Amino acid sequence: MSTDAAATIDLEAGSGGPAERWPVYQWIERLAGWGALAVVGVGAAVIAGWALGIETLKRLRPDLVAMNPATALCLVLAGVSLWLRVTPGASRGRVALGRVAAACVVAIGAARLAAYILGSEAGIDALLTMGGAADPTGGPNRMAPNTALCLMLCGGALLTFDAPRRWLARTGDALAVMGATVALLAALGYLYHVDALYRVGPLIPMAVHTSLALLALSACTLLARPEVGLVGIVASRSAGGVMARRLLPAITGAVVLLSWLRLEGERAGLYEKEFGVALMAASMIALSVGFIVACAARLNHADEERAAAQRALERVNDELEERVQERTADLLRSNRELEQFAYVASHDLQEPLRMVGSYLQLLERRYKGKLDEEADEFIAFAVDGATRMKQLINDLLTFSRVGRRGGAMSPTDLGEAARQAMLDLRALLEESGAEVHLGALPTVRADPTQMRQLFMNLIGNAVKFRGMQKPRIEIGAERRGGAWEVWVTDNGIGIDPKYAERVFEIFQRLHSREEYPGTGIGLAICKKIVERHGGQIRVRPAEGGGSTFTFTLPVQESRHDRASRAA
Amino acid sequence: MTGRAGRHDPIEILLVEDSPGDVRLTREALREAKVANRLHVVGDGAEALDFLARRGRHAAAPRPDLILLDLNLPKIGGREVLASIKGDEDLKRIPVIVLTTSDAEADILDSYGLHANCYLVKPVDVDRFFEQVRTIEGFWLSIVKLPVASQSGSAAA
Secondary structure: OHHHHHHHHHHHHHHOOOOOOOHHHHHHHHHHHHHHHHHHHHHHHHHHHHHHOOHHHHHOOOOOOOOOHHHHHHHHHHHHHHHHHHOOOOOHHHHHHHHHHHHHHHHHHHHHHHHHHHOOOOOHHHHHOOOOOOOOOOOOOOOOHHHHHHHHHHHHHHHOOOOOOHHHHHHHHHHHHHHHHHHHHHHHHHHHOOHHHHOOOOOOOOOHHHHHHHHHHHHHHHHOOOOOHHHHHHHOOOHHHHHHHHHHHHHHHHHHHHHHHHHHHHHOOOOOHHHHHHHHHHHHHHHHHHHHHHHHHHHHHHHHHHHHHHHHHHHHHHHHHHHHHHHHHHHHHHHHHHHHHHHHHHHHHHHHHHHHHHHHHHHHHHHOOOOOHHHHHHHHHHHHHHHHHHHHHHHHHHHHHHHHOOOOOEEEEHHHHHHHHHHHOHHHHHHHOOEEEEOOOOEEEEOHHHHHHHHHHHHHHHHHOOOOOOOEEEEEEEEEOOEEEEEEEOOOOOOOHHHOOHHHOOOOOOOOOOOOOOOOOHHHHHHHHHHHOOOOEEEEEOOOOOEEEEEEEEOOOOHHHHHHHHO | OOOOOOOOOOEEEEEEOOOHHHHHHHHHHHHOOOOOEEEEEEOOHHHHHHHHHOOHHHOOOOOOOEEEEOOOOOOOOHHHHHHHHHOOOOHHHOOEEEEEOOOOHHHHHHHHHOOOOEEEEOOOOHHHHHHHHHHHHHHHHHHOOOOOOOOOOOOOO
16 A cells, blocks of 8 residues: 555656546645644744743743743654655655654654653753743643653654555554544643643643644644545545545534533533533534535435446447447458458359360360461460469469368367478478478467468478578477467578568569469468467568568467466 | 160260350360260250250250259259259169369268269369360260160169
8 A cells, every 4th residue: 555655656756746646635745745834833933932032932821831842843853754755756865854854753752751751850851941941830841741652653653654564554544643642632631621631640741832733743644645544545536535524524623612612611600511411412413413414415416426427338338339249240241241252253253264274275285286386375375374363263262261161270289280281292392302390389279271271381482482502491389478489480582571561462472473483372371371360470581591480379278277367 | 765775876965054165165075085975965954854854845855874964054053953853763863973163062062962973073274174074984984884774764674
């Protein structure tokens, strides 16, 4: 939790504040900042009062106890520590300074408390009273024990800021709450004239402005981290936060005010104790009921709005889902239609082409040498054209079949598919003297026939586009995250990287038919096969010339893998 | 009608084919064949059935010794023609060779399911087509021993 808060602060320091931050957090931080400054101000004023001998600053009223200068110093230190923490721009130096200040406060408070326990008169407060005028209590001015305790608690809370552990941050909250309780008791003691609340036994009491300053200090320490802990609940943008922000100040204020009124009325003799209690009970009930009903009404309203918004959202979601499904179905249909079209077109083109080719051949067969030389040449060109067109149409048919007539996916041993492809290419491999090194290949979920075709095309290409040396082909695989990466590397003529995309397009060729025969379908089929299996294929230059074709295929997940990941 | 009983009579072949180009190619191929043959050509399935039943202008048609059947035909398709022939007690003995451009698995399965005697895909190359026709002729007309044709279908042997 505290690390989250720290991260937010860092982000703020770096980018000038994230745009979407809940504004209440910012208000609370600002409030804590102003509170810290006020605490520093009170402390500084009292120190000035001691230095310049201004009694009003020291004790507010002549009959009240003065704030000890050590207490004032602690207030300044704690206020500065808090202020450094809540204002943006947390540098390492500021954090360190804040910690040192907080540690000093803890040390002074602890020293004073220890002195009380040990019965010692020594202490920094004794040094700082500058000769110290006697107080109305008669004794020398000291830091009161409850003040020392409260300062220690607040300093401790300030030290837990930026603690990496959650329990430490929670401890900080607890310390601040305890400190606030001590200060609040003292403040209420002054408000209700209850001596025992601001004074411990016969010892020197906490000064009235000390109690108010400590109350502000501990409250602002709590508020300094609005996103976590107790304040996190109150500051939350959820319904609970809204309710807490409304009820807490109202009810706290009402309780303090009503109690004071009751007490003052009783003391003035306006009514008896029993009457006062009844009056207070009645007014508390009335006020609480009023607050709670108003709050409940608001929450109900918010909840209804939220429910309506959720219904609207669900409706929109449903519509969107429906539209996505429709669009997907449309796409699938149009894709199927396109493949069907390619198939039908190429199939129906075959018929007339067969006629053209057959009769041209018949013409060649019957009349070769009987017409003049030019006629023979024309016929030869026509036969060649028809033969090439036949090849193109066949390739187109094969290409359209990859998607249209793809077989079922089953666990396929890629090593076996590659060996099958090498068997199919045996004549070519033997004739060219090619060496094929087949590494370990995985078993994937795939269409076995198409895997065999894929290897056949890649190995066939590697041999076809060989250079001066004997073809050397290496096939291997490596697992990369959720996919297998399979490569086929050759030592052939290579492919210029600027054509690395183009070679996979249908009927795209980089060489003339005289150099290398073919229609330019092989790699387009490879690409289609790989994409049908949810993978990608690309080519890059191999080390020392040649090319490396790499394709990816998703790793086949066993049922066990899936189950363990879902858990 | 004596069919092939007398070895000197020409073989009667019925070609069911709607493409004149293919008809001519088949005719050319058969012209180079060894066995004397007479080629009868009908252009659609309905006419093929008329020929076999000797209806209308085919009243004087001979009973074919061999039927070469294309699958893609106008009016009545090749499959129906095949089904009619193989559903007829008498005609079912005539060997039917499906000769088509389709190499679709479904067509092949359907044809054998309807008791076609064999299924051949027309080669695109004319030399191979001639070779194929010669093979048909050599196998079905010279090697295979077929029942002697009869009109009733019960007077065989």
